[in-house]
Amino acid sequence: MIEWSIFNEIFTVAFNLLYFLIIIGTIMIVVLDNRNPVKTMAWVLVLFFLPIVGLIFYFFFGRSTRKEKLIGRKGFTRLIKRPMAEYQAQKAFKCPEDQHQLMHFFRNVNNALPFEGNKTEVYTDGLSMLQSLMKAISKAKHHIHLEFYIFEDDPVGRLLRDLLIDKAREGVEIRLLYDDVGCWKVPHLFYDEMRGAGIEARGFLKVRFPVFTSKVNYRNHRKIVVIDGKVAFTGGMNIALRYMKGFQWGIWRDTHIKIEGKAVYGLQTAFLTDWYVVDRTLITSSRYFPEMDSYGNALMQIVTSDPVGEWRDIMQGLLIAISSSRKYFYIQTPYLLPTEPILMALKTAALAGVDIRIMIPERADTRLTHLASLSYLDDMMCAGVKIYLYQKGFLHSKLIVSDDTLSTVGSTNMDFRSFEHNFEVNAFMYDRISALILKEIFLKDQKDAFLLQRKQWIKRPWYQKVQESTIRLLAPLL
Incomplete structure (x- = not known):
């Protein structure tokens, strides 16, 4: 004893x-x-x-992964050999003088090659985007690369899956990346049917207990489709019925773009880098980077960000863009949980007389994230930032336009998760036409939103303020 x-x-x-x-x-x-x-x-x-x-x-x-690397320098150099040659062969292109610093920053830290001669088409609803996407896929001859955070087993997902299976049976190479956490609820059989037809489908950073549980916080939020290396799609839309149908209480308002031109090289590079991370296969053949002529007048960079490496590429680029704005800076985002540098930049620009407008949904798909977003509004309105609450449905659009010279569409939200933890991708455009098109979209949506008045906002119930401030403490995790 x-x-x-x-x-x-x-x-x-x-x-x-x-x-x-x-x-x-x-x-x-x-x-x-x-x-x-x-x-x-x-x-x-x-x-x-x-x-x-x-x-x-x-x-x-x-746990931080900032000191890790997705791909070695030698492998990446091989991957971008053709895009780099095309970039160097370009004649001197004209970049708006006030955006030169931003373009140079992305070129320096992100290896984002700027290409002129691109054509873009903008979609603001899921149905038109899906129709255009399926039409482009049906014309594929060599390869189709797809990367989505969510690829649901629902009528929309099955419709696209069946088309992909048909193309695979025609001999077209198809590679699909889906986020393992974003697609947790999707049955394995859904992807197994694709694999059975010859489609290479991989889950990104699979979370398997207990080995890779530390990766659960680092998710691939990118939306990329590249067809034959010549046509690409990117933006905020995933593959699911709700992106077409919306909710009972309103539409799903989003922004997506189709790109034709050498800027497609950037999306192809992003996809093949992610494919290497998952499959450990480095695909560098020139067949995936075909020669292309000029399609339009858009000057573009494809910029990625991720939780590895030394810099927060897209967040730091937005800091430059906000600080460089002179007349206006318009933002659409479903979630507004800005990091301290972004928050300070927005307030500083507004105090300096720049017309800063931020549009968020009046009602969101995630209550906790929405409550945390609301906690930032009073502070920004004090500095002169105009806040618009979209009322027609859920605003999932990630759109920014400034001074009729800069615009961007992509997967990046204005929140901690996108800036710090997610794998994201945005197309940055430096031409007047693209900026005016997206500006018009913002102003049209503004008619379906109301301008929040601070005098009324501060009168909201005290318990709501407590909820917002409490949830805000979890902002880095939301």
């Missing part, structure tokens, strides 16, 4: 010591990571006062 008691005491002491060392070790890792001091202190406090919960949360959501 005495021996058992001694053994029990030794075990308890050893367990407590090990537990203490794990907590202290984790705190030291957080501190030595040299993150934002506010984030670091938050993690330290959580780990100190709620050690068990803190360790679980840190394991899932806290």
